[in-house]
Amino acid sequence: MGLLKIQAKKQIAMNIKIIALGKIKEKFLKEGISEFLKRLTPYASMEIVEINPLEIKDVNLTAKILAQEAEKILAQIKPNSHVITLEINGANFSSEKFAQKLEEIGNQGYNEIVFVIGSSCGLAKTVSERADLKLSLSSMTFLHQFARLLLLEQIYRAFKIQKGETYHK
Secondary structure, eight states, X not given: OOOBOOOOXXXXXXXXXXXXXXXXXXXXXXXXXXXXXXXXXXXXXEEEEEEOOOOOSSGGGHHHHHHHHHHHHHHTSXXXXXXXXXXXXXXXXXXXXXXXXXXXXXXXXXXXXXXXXXXXXXXXXXXHXXXXXXXXXXXXXXXXXXXXXXXXXXXXXXXXXXXXXXXXX
């Protein structure tokens, strides 16, 4: 299991962790992710935990492998964290509503928001059941590596919206 930690130097009230299965391979995605992590440092402490997905050689073993991945995912989540899983059938938000939702979560006293991006086979039921919110980025299907970049961009956009700053139009 690889662990990539990127944290802001300042003391910031909001801590955001992204747990993602798989590593980013494409250079352009790595650069985009790095750029948004850099942009997010004034707003939140960011951490990305990369978990190596298990290879599924037999589709009959999918549930078993997802359960094994779930153990690794759930081990990274504190009991008092607000968990948001990215799921196909999750809630859809406009950028403005997503910004409101993140602000509401922060106002409820949660110190940490954890986003979980599963493998191409999805998430085990135990991870989905741990979620406080199931989120869909779109009705379209994206590569999981793209989902990470899209999520970071939307988190950044949400903070800009909350602060009334000029990024969102």
